[in-house]
Amino acid sequence: MSDADIPEYVVSYGTRRAQRRRSSGLYSNASLPTCEYKADGDSCKPDDVKQNLSVSERWSACSQAMKHFDEVTIKGWKEDIDTLLVFAGLFSAVLTAFIVEIYKQLQPDPATLTVEILQQISVILVSRDTSQNVTNQDLLPASTASPPPSWAIRVNTVWFTALVFSLIAALIGIIAKQWLRGYITGMSTSSRESVRLRQYRHDGLVRWRVAEIIGVLPVLLQIALVLFLYGLLELLWTLDNTVASVVTVVTVISLSFYFSTIVAPAFSPNNPFKSPQSWTHVSIITGENIGIYESIPGSWREREVKYMRQEAGNLDLRALSRTYKHCLPDEDFLDVLFPCANDLEPSAAVLLAIEFLTRRAECSLAVLLDSIRGKSPRLVVEKFILRAGARGTHRLLNMLLDVLPRMLHDVERLKITQLDVLTIVRKLLTTDELALCEMACHRRALDTLSSLVDERCTEHVQRAALHLLWEMTRLGLFIIIIIVPTGIVNVILCARNAHSRRDRETFVHASGILLARLPAAQSRIHDPRWNGREWMRGWIHDVEAYFHDRNEANARYDPGEMKWCSGLASISLKDKAFVGESLVVALKEGARLALVDCDLEEGDALHDLLESYVKGSG
Numbered sequence: 001m002s003d004a005d006i007p008e009y010v011v012s013y014g015t016r017r018a019q020r021r022r023s024s025g026l027y028s029n030a031s032l033p034t035c036e037y038k039a040d041g042d043s044c045k046p047d048d049v050k051q052n053l054s055v056s057e058r059w060s061a062c063s064q065a066m067k068h069f070d071e072v073t074i075k076g077w078k079e080d081i082d083t084l085l086v087f088a089g090l091f092s093a094v095l096t097a098f099i100v101e102i103y104k105q106l107q108p109d110p111a112t113l114t115v116e117i118l119q120q121i122s123v124i125l126v127s128r129d130t131s132q133n134v135t136n137q138d139l140l141p142a143s144t145a146s147p148p149p150s151w152a153i154r155v156n157t158v159w160f161t162a163l164v165f166s167l168i169a170a171l172i173g174i175i176a177k178q179w180l181r182g183y184i185t186g187m188s189t190s191s192r193e194s195v196r197l198r199q200y201r202h203d204g205l206v207r208w209r210v211a212e213i214i215g216v217l218p219v220l221l222q223i224a225l226v227l228f229l230y231g232l233l234e235l236l237w238t239l240d241n242t243v244a245s246v247v248t249v250v251t252v253i254s255l256s257f258y259f260s261t262i263v264a265p266a267f268s269p270n271n272p273f274k275s276p277q278s279w280t281h282v283s284i285i286t287g288e289n290i291g292i293y294e295s296i297p298g299s300w301r302e303r304e305v306k307y308m309r310q311e312a313g314n315l316d317l318r319a320l321s322r323t324y325k326h327c328l329p330d331e332d333f334l335d336v337l338f339p340c341a342n343d344l345e346p347s348a349a350v351l352l353a354i355e356f357l358t359r360r361a362e363c364s365l366a367v368l369l370d371s372i373r374g375k376s377p378r379l380v381v382e383k384f385i386l387r388a389g390a391r392g393t394h395r396l397l398n399m400l401l402d403v404l405p406r407m408l409h410d411v412e413r414l415k416i417t418q419l420d421v422l423t424i425v426r427k428l429l430t431t432d433e434l435a436l437c438e439m440a441c442h443r444r445a446l447d448t449l450s451s452l453v454d455e456r457c458t459e460h461v462q463r464a465a466l467h468l469l470w471e472m473t474r475l476g477l478f479i480i481i482i483i484v485p486t487g488i489v490n491v492i493l494c495a496r497n498a499h500s501r502r503d504r505e506t507f508v509h510a511s512g513i514l515l516a517r518l519p520a521a522q523s524r525i526h527d528p529r530w531n532g533r534e535w536m537r538g539w540i541h542d543v544e545a546y547f548h549d550r551n552e553a554n555a556r557y558d559p560g561e562m563k564w565c566s567g568l569a570s571i572s573l574k575d576k577a578f579v580g581e582s583l584v585v586a587l588k589e590g591a592r593l594a595l596v597d598c599d600l601e602e603g604d605a606l607h608d609l610l611e612s613y614v615k616g617s618g
Helices: 013-022 055-106 110-130 150-184 191-207 210-239 241-266 276-289 300-326 331-343 346-361 365-373 378-403 405-409 418-431 433-437 439-452 459-475 488-500 504-517 533-553 564-574 581-592 600-613
Strands: 034-037 044-047
Touching: 055 150, 055 191, 055 210, 150 210, 191 210, 210 241, 210 276, 241 276, 276 300, 300 331, 300 346, 331 346, 331 378, 346 365, 346 378, 346 405, 365 378, 365 418, 378 405, 378 418, 378 439, 405 418, 405 439, 418 439, 418 459, 439 459, 439 488, 459 488, 459 504, 488 504, 488 533, 504 533, 504 564, 533 581, 564 581, 564 600, 581 600
Parallel strands: none
Antiparallel strands: 034 044
């Protein structure tokens, strides 16, 4: 199979990482695609790099890019201003209704004046009836008008101030919309001149702090609202203590939440309560605690990127998990999504694959782990295969096969071990016949499992991987038996190590894999340049020693699953030098003692070996 025939999700993690390194330059074409803009300038789409653009076309593309950025920015500002204008209008109307009633407290009371006038009239009438002289002193007011109460002065002060703030915010908002309209109109028809003009206006926008002015508008309205609430509480406490107490509690809770939204972002980097006043507080706190060699972030984005990099792996996992949850029925999109797991850390990639399995199998992680470690995962896997189908099964299998070799470098952080993943892979391969027989999937599994039969892995992992390799070889059809895994040398070394430590079962399984896979057409055992020839010769000697040991002990070679004669005969056809006369003689002795099964096929293979290596055997 050529590289072009291999699906994208089969590409190894190392290959993907190398490709990213080659394309991760600051000005690489892979990371900065050329944008081609339509004539109307409303859209831009990535296109292949074009080397034949004229100078004017390049300036036109630059102009359209600047126009797109300006329009997006101005649109956001206008939407914010429109919202503020609506709120300012409603707030001013409500506040005016209160002021109309309360400002009268600053004026003399008309009822008091009326009483005083009536008192004077009464004095005059009494004097006429009694013929008493009324002096000017008698006609003076009985009392002068008292000054307005202090609470009325305070309430009127804060409410009129709040009204002024609200009207000023509305005024600045209206003027700001005029500024923004003038910023995007009257552009030149020449692309290069348009670029210059846009930059010239942008410099003025920055120099005169238009963004900061627009950011002050919501602050003015918030101050006005706080002043209104203060005046409202002041008024209520003069009227009724019960009503005032309830409203005070509600107001204090609301304002506490408001001030907490200002303070919280300084202590939580991903806090969504972003506002001009909270950014001011963040800047103050950051400036006091920042190190000598650190710089203060210039925006929310710079601050988020700084902290985001500290937990990039977990963010990638949660992002892919959330995307998978919302796009579960879309199989085509899942084929695009799950190769992204190759870029995750091993611990995160395993958790994503396990989530894929548990969601489709409708079980929890605890239930899955109990079934795996309790050696009964078949029900869970069968339910997954039934619900996910062949496409979903192959997708999960490829994810697990990709992450298995990488788990070596992240062992301490893993909640799910390599043995757990190997158990799941084994059940997927042996339960789903399509997965076992599908050529690309089978090759991928062989290559991955053979890489795990390595001394860097634990003995338990090596045994599990080798056992699965043997099971795939024993159950496999002829069309997939011909596949030779890239890590076949690991299997040879595993067989030799097993023989040296007298591990008969492991040696027999490894030898069975080698006898079935090495004679394949893709094998390179006949190539003098193959670096595994010397190890293979050593393994052949170990096989001969194994035969002699079993013959002397009069013990069977294996439980009856091996094809010793056929395998050695096939190897001799690839390279006759590997098999020697003494090996064939030992095998013949085992057959005579009935220590090795010799059906019709095995008998013919033994006969061929005797004719090739033992003189006078005919």
